[in-house]
Amino acid sequence: MSYRYNSQEMKKAVETVIDTIEQQVELKEHYLSGLQHVYRVDGQYLLIIRYSKNKDGHFYFSIPPEFLNNLSIKHLVLICEKDDHVIVLPSSQLNDILEDIEPGKKGWTLDVYDKEGWELKVAKTEKVLYIDNYVNEYDLIYSRSPVVAGKSAINMICKDKPGVLRDIAGVIAKHGGNITFTQQFIIDKGVNEGMSSLYLEVEDVMDIEDLVVALKKMNVIQEITLHPTLERIFGSRVIIVGGGAQVAQVAMGAINEADRHNLRGERISVDTIPLVGEDNLADAVEAVKRLHRAQILVLAGSIMGGRISEEVKKLHGEGMPVISLNMAGSVPDYADLVVTDPIQAGTFAVMHVAKTAVFDIDRVRGKKF
Numbered sequence: 001m002s003y004r005y006n007s008q009e010m011k012k013a014v015e016t017v018i019d020t021i022e023q024q025v026e027l028k029e030h031y032l033s034g035l036q037h038v039y040r041v042d043g044q045y046l047l048i049i050r051y052s053k054n055k056d057g058h059f060y061f062s063i064p065p066e067f068l069n070n071l072s073i074k075h076l077v078l079i080c081e082k083d084d085h086v087i088v089l090p091s092s093q094l095n096d097i098l099e100d101i102e103p104g105k106k107g108w109t110l111d112v113y114d115k116e117g118w119e120l121k122v123a124k125t126e127k128v129l130y131i132d133n134y135v136n137e138y139d140l141i142y143s144r145s146p147v148v149a150g151k152s153a154i155n156m157i158c159k160d161k162p163g164v165l166r167d168i169a170g171v172i173a174k175h176g177g178n179i180t181f182t183q184q185f186i187i188d189k190g191v192n193e194g195m196s197s198l199y200l201e202v203e204d205v206m207d208i209e210d211l212v213v214a215l216k217k218m219n220v221i222q223e224i225t226l227h228p229t230l231e232r233i234f235g236s237r238v239i240i241v242g243g244g245a246q247v248a249q250v251a252m253g254a255i256n257e258a259d260r261h262n263l264r265g266e267r268i269s270v271d272t273i274p275l276v277g278e279d280n281l282a283d284a285v286e287a288v289k290r291l292h293r294a295q296i297l298v299l300a301g302s303i304m305g306g307r308i309s310e311e312v313k314k315l316h317g318e319g320m321p322v323i324s325l326n327m328a329g330s331v332p333d334y335a336d337l338v339v340t341d342p343i344q345a346g347t348f349a350v351m352h353v354a355k356t357a358v359f360d361i362d363r364v365r366g367k368k369f
Contacts, residue, residue: 017086046073047077048076063094064107076094097122101122108123118131118132153226156221158198159219167218168215168220180203181201182198183199231267238346240270250345256346285312298322301327302327309333322336344369
């Protein structure tokens with residue numbers, strides 16, 4: 001299909017980006033109504049949009065109206081002047097920010113800024129999408145395809161018998177893979193009841209497709225699928241533990257703040273558990289260091305001390321920051337930050353974790369708010 005380039009530099013940049021993607025997956029040019037430069041990638045679609053320049057030399061992108069809520073398109077590739085600054089953006093991120101904005105005759109205009117970080121601003125609005133996490137992030141495209149580059153997530157339905165994990169780990173090692181995370185449990189319902197569900201995140205695999213073929217040959221494996229990693233889907237975790245009423249208020253602040261950052265391209269999830277009793281709370285605090293992707297703990301209650309304080313001190317040795325509500329007991333004496341308002345405590349926790357925020361708990365450690 002024909003495609004208009006404003007300059008030879010633009011044409012070269014687009015061609016280079018397409019060549020880069022095709023080193024990992026096969027691209028097939030496709031046509032969707034009203035959209036140009038659409039490619040099919042293993043059953044999903046990729047929309048490539050080149051930049052435009054205004055008279056002041058400022059970059060912007062024009063997003064056609066046909067893009068919004070087109071479920072076929074999974075990713076956009078936004079190409080600036082040079083091929084080394086490419087924005088690979090999940091279409092859901094852009095859908096979220098554009099859905100309540102009326103498009104112009106030719107769609108929406110996204111201005112590109114590189115200030116303290118890369119961002120896209122919807123013209124004539126205050127809506128901004130922070131995109132540092134998406135610059136040159138080609139793995140996003142590959143991780144949605146059967147051929148996964150970089151870190152890969154593999155889920156297997158296996159027979160429940162001794163030695164299965166050992167045998168699977170041996171096959172992965174032969175393919176150069178390093179297991180960075182594993183989770184296994186026995187399925188207690190559904191068509192696979194009684195089978196073992198084994199989830200692995202691996203990196204440095206020489207050829208993920210060859211690895212999948214090798215694993216499928218194992219008699220103990222009934223089913224195998226590839227997925228994006230949990231870090232990519234759920235991101236960093238904020239853990240909130242304590243009394244039900246206080247936990248609910250902290251969670252409200254944390255979820256509201258996480259929503260703001262997730263709309264900007266991050267992934268932050270909030271985990272809560274309401275508990276009563278010193279031993280129950282102490283066991284929960286101790287377990288936080290074993291939670292995958294946990295980044296910060298908020299203790300929400302009216303009184304905490306004793307064993308709970310001892311476990312908080314141990315968490316400090318693990319590098320886990322702790323925020324405490326202003327409460328009775330000794331826990332506030334050992335927390336990194338003490339906050340009276342539970343909603344503000346949840347907000348602080350997410351801001352500390354978020355890459356698109358400037359709050360750093362290390363700069364206010366020991367203070368009370």
